[in-house]
Amino acid sequence: MLNKLKELTKDTAIYGISTMVGRFLNFILVPFFTNIFDPNEYGYVMLLYAYIGLFNIIFVYGLDSAFLKYAAFKEIGDEKDNFSTPYLSILFTSVLFTFVIIFLKNPIGQIINLPENYNYLIIYSVLIIFFDSNSSIPFLKLRLERKAKFFSLLKVLNISINIAANFILILKFRFGIEAIFISNLIASALTLVFLLPTIVKNFRPKIHTLLYTKLLKFGLPYLPAGLAVMMVQVIDVPILQSLTDVDTVGIYKANYKLGIFMMLFVSMFQYAWQPFFLNNAKEENAKEIFSKVLTYFTIVGSFLVISLSLFISDLVKINFSGFYLLGEKYWSGISIVPIILLGYFFNGLYVVFSAGIYIEEKSIFAPIVTGLGALVNVVVNLALIPSLNIIGAALATLASYLVMSGGYYIVTQKYYHIHYEYSKIIKMFSAMIAIGLVLYSFLMNAENRILIKLLLLIGYVIFVFLFVLDKRELQFIKTNLLKRKNA
Structure with a gap:
């Protein structure tokens, strides 16, 4: 029992420290942005990121919580079924949601009062959501496998890539606020690439019907x-x-x-x-x-x-x-x-x-x-x-x-x-x-x-x-x- 508690404490420390480091690194961008961009420009960035936060939840629709429950107890299907079923569901629906949002970007821009010349930022935003939502199940798989160090490394690496790309695109190439979205998109896409070994290892091109029904019932x-x-x-x-x-x-x-x-x-x-x-x-x-x-x-x-x-x-x-x-x-x-x-x-x-x-x-x-x-x-x-x-x-x-x-x-x-x-x-x-x-x-x-x-x-x-x-x-x-x- 003591060894189990020791493992829990160790993992908690790793997750906690990496989260603190990640959030603090992210904060570095606040003085950088506010010393460069006008409140008007930064305001549109914050507006779009508010919707990114909301749609990140919608794109996953509770399957992350359902995956944790059923993958931990393996009540239905084997290990690959428990990974692939929610992963494939999120992949299929996120592709659909992404295409719909890109197709409707102009009316969406009007609804959220985004200037027409900024509508292209909606494309970057939905692509960020796409990559982040498709990384959710692989990240949870790392937590279940107690790969806390690799999990934390990827989280900190994601933020570090984001920060570096912002500095390069803004200071060297003189990009405007689109640099913020492009940098995030690069970091999110590379994170999914880094997760590919986890995905390939646990992937099966099949949805377990009974399990999927249970996942939706629990997750929605x-x-x-x-x-x-x-x-x-x-x-x-x-x-x-x-x-x-x-x-x-x-x-x-x-x-x-x-x-x-x-x-x-x-x-x-x-x-x-x-x-x-x-x-x-x-x-x-x-x-x-x-x-x-x-x-x-x-x-x-x-x-x-x-x-x-x-x-x-x-x-x-x-x-x-x-x-x-x-x-x-x-x-x-x-x-x-x-x-x-x-x-x-x-x-x-x-x-x-x-x-x-x-x-x-x-x-x-x-x-x-x-x-x-x-x-x-x-x-x-x-x-x-x-x-x-x-x-x-x-x-x-x-x-x-x-x-x-x-x-x-x-x-x-x-x-x-x-x-x-x-x-x-x-x-x-x-x-x-x-x-x-x-x-x-x-x-x-x-x-x-x-x-x-x-x-x-x-x-x-x-x-x-x-x-x-x-x-x-x-x-x-x-x-x-x-x-x-x-x-």
């Missing part, structure tokens, strides 16, 4: 749930474009991406948290441990939200040899960053509360909660954007994650009740709200704001040590720090 219900999750992430873009303009979309999404620092923390926590609560669910004091996890997550998460919110406007304006973390034309949207950071914080709470859903096998509530989150996102976007512009879109993101975390909390407390340390969490939330009010009311344009911000951050740390952590926890920190220092 995941389509609306997957679309709901993706809508929470991208639906604000087309709504914002329809209610404002594409320049606003570019400014909004560029600043939205500055939330990556909080997103990385939540992602790292998620990779560690899921195996942790599954392995410790049967411990006698499991609920007490899980309660502490929420408290400690809130401590670290709130510190990140506060520190990044206070200093992000100063960080983006640091000049690095003529380049900025965010191009000057995008600085008008910096005020949304604290809201996005707080949204990712609540996404982290959603992850924390997912423990009870998994342990009690109440996954039926997942599509309900995510669907509600998507609905709230749409409603709040439509209600607030006309009056608050990008602030309204950011608040819609925050509202959707707040509803999703709240939904999971309600379900967890009903079926797997945990007595959380509410007084400590309320204290931290109260301090966060107070600092947020000071930030938005006085510090955006105040003199000596760096010093005031630093004092606020130090004050929050002192507040946590005095009013949140108890004597036993302080002694634990002191002892461990002293041990490390003496070591």
